[in-house]
Amino acid sequence: MEKHHHEKKTLWVVLLTAVTMVVEIIYGIITNSMALLADGIHMGSHVLAIGLSWLAYVLVRRLSASGTFKGESKKILSLSGYSSGLMLLIFALVIMVEAIERIFHPTDIVYKEAILVAIIGLFVNIASAFLLHHDHEHSDHNIRAAYLHVIADALTSLTAIIGLTAAMKWDIPFIDTVAAIISSLVIIKWSVGLLKDSGAALLDLPGSHEHHHHH
Template sequence: MERKKKILIIVIILNLIIVISQIVFGIYAHSLALITDAVHNFQDVISLIIAFVAAVYMAKKPTDTMTFGYLRSEAMAGFINSAFLVGAIVLIIITSIERLFFPQEIDSVYVIVVGFIAFVVNALSAYFLGLHKHSDDHKHEDLNIKAAYLHLLSDAGISLGVVIGGIVIYLYKVYWVDPLISILFSLYIFKETLPVLKKTYMILMESVPKDINLTEIEEIILKNCDGIKEIHDLHVWSLSSKDIYLSAHIVLESTVTVEEFDKIVMKLHKLLNEKGINHITIQPETNKFKCPNVF
């Protein structure tokens, strides 16, 4: 966690330097392209700050009022970052299409130099976050870090497009190349962002995780645990990319003792843990005192 926060702080500082440089040189060179890229980079600074705040809150322990802790802050930050990125990409594509028909003349030398610096810093920032993204358990991605990573990858691609466009403009005075490259990169990032947006939305809506099949889970419980007659009110949901919860009511045979029920619960923990479910709450019942389904 400390390593994650240090990486985010470094990346935030680097991107703030990019934003300030692009605004200053964009105004000096009368380059709308650099100023537009600075606005996009500034949005990434905001998203990185959100990611940092989420990383801090993810480490906080549960309290009397926040009994689950702040685990869902990861999904909330990932959803906000991805949603803003989708909106930014749409605006960039619209602006790029307009510039295909109405190209603007810019000072290509400043665009090439500053754009290249922005590309290098964004690429390095994305690389650092990418290393952290893959250093954790491969089965569980930190959606918060992945969303920030995609933001930086987006900026690197767009900055590279600005550089290439600046070179072509400098050599051939062909101004429509810059928006064309931006459109191509934007479409790629848009495709990569939508799955993150969908996954974080489903976590916030407490849907069943993608890799979990409720019918299969019910069969595992009934077939592998003697003494269980029926299972109902079964719920499986995620609080974060690493925390999957299950709650269920199980109807026991009338002969099952408390000690035997403890053994059943221990066995369920082992079986369900193999499916990625690491938090389990089981309510035992008998036919006589079976609670009705809540949902």
């Protein structure tokens, strides 16, 4: 039953995040804010990632119910975590390249709207983190991946808010770009960690469970 409970919560987080992400990406484009766009894309990778973990739950439940599946269902969860990590890495690199181009071709940013949307994003992330936190089990790569995604999201939202506010105050669009780059560095760090952990679990390497606690 308790696994089923995970599924429901995870699905809610996916839906919440998906809506916010669309808003952030659209406004990131409208307001020309690189940091907001980075935040939105970052969220998008999480919608995919958390969506994957939700699917993994459903799969594991179906397969363990069918009884014909003799493999290790944990592997599915690790694979889902691994795919998430890979996607995050790709997104981060895309944002990085975009942001670096933006340094050479600065654009005008509609600050007030961008900041407002980033704040909404932050609240959604915090709400999602609370939803997921109660299910925070170390044995479960999946909920852990989803939880980390949401926390990482809250951080990029925060970076975007701070970056945009500073850029608006002193009229330096460059800060927005720097915020986007910082965000992508954070994403890269998370994704590499996730790839290491889930990869180790996939390959049954010793130590795949020991270093769960580090960030």
